[in-house]
Amino acid sequence: MKSDRTFFWRKLHSLSGLIPIGVFLIVHFGINYTAFYGEETYNQAAAMMGNLPFRYVMELFIIFIPLLYHGIYGVYIAREAKNNLSVYKYEKNWYFHFQRLSGIVVFLFLIWHVGTTRVAAAFGAEVTFDMVANLVANPVYLSFYLIGILMTTFHFSNGVRTMLITWGITVNQKSQNFGKMLGIVLFILLTGIGMIAIFAFVS
């Protein structure tokens, strides 16, 4: 009994979606958005991130370990659910199943995304505006990005809504409605930023 740490690990899973992964997502989207101001601004911003002190340690502890933890545990959690949307077509049930589906799609997208950027960089490629522009010149890869961005923004925004419940912050109907509004606003904002950013790379 004493060794059952489910509560701790599940709360850590929930928290990791916001801190650090969610915070990183927002920073990442912010950097990408600079592409909107042109190639040079983007290359400067990317270089600034690339030159941060302790870069590899930070990448490991702020991005890779939390993401792998959240992602792998997330797939495990998703596998425990049975799909019952055909009978229970309620709004929150859609969100529930879409949270699981989007998590798995994001997982696949990130493998591809990290493979074509960070892993490529490790083999000598340079992370610049041109690198991304060359990728999205291919409509198939552009569609990967569009789906990846949409799934991520949904997953994160809906995650913030459920997280407020998971931590007992939004308990009654009124506050849970507020949580939903917050999620919708986040979704629209992040999707807007993400879309403007990715289309800035399409010439």
Next chain:
Amino acid sequence: MNQTFVHFIIQRQDGPDSKPYIEEFHVPYRPSMNIISALMEIRKNPVTRDGEETTPVQWESVCLEEVCGACSMLINGRPKQACSTLIDTIEQPIRLAPLKTFPCERDLIVDRQRMFASLMKVKAWIEIDGTHDLGPGPRMSEEDRQWAYELSKCMTCGLCFEACPNVNDKSPFIGPAPLSQVRLFNTHPTGKMQASHRLESIMLDGGITSCGNSGNCSEVCPKEIPLTHSIAALNKSTTAYSFKRFFVK
């Protein structure tokens, strides 16, 4: 409408390990009959639509007024109480089947043991036993009583288990109703004295963290119990308790 009979399509099963099969019935129509009274007609005259004699369809019911929870079944695919579902209010032909989340015993009877076992796990009772007279307990404020009464209406019908995507064979989840009962007994002034035991019990594998906020439980609960709000409230108390346990206790 000049209806003379009601068409029933019923999923039957002879025993826990037998294969389910379908039988169809025409039941003489009466105004404002419910699913139970139709099943009683079949019991009186167990002949299928094709005129073949068969065994009477088995079901469970006790109170016939939606307070005991025994008559839960799938009516046109949706989990409902057979006693309070009126024929006139639903689409025909009417399809009946046992709940899917619980093992079938026979025909429409299921074994809801999974739910009762969960209630035992979370100590869904109030400990009042002592070797001597413990005297009257503390009183509950009227304000708390009003909403706690709503939670006490739970009749362990199991519909919230049926609708929850996280209650199934692959998941250890104890289910929505037992969680709401923890909130009820942790609000009760005497029940409160074991509050930390109940919180500990729902912080284990399959406890409160197995809830994925699909909200289906509140949607299907025939007693309109605010299960999702109960769970959110327990998220607050378990989180607070986990900090207390780590830093103070």
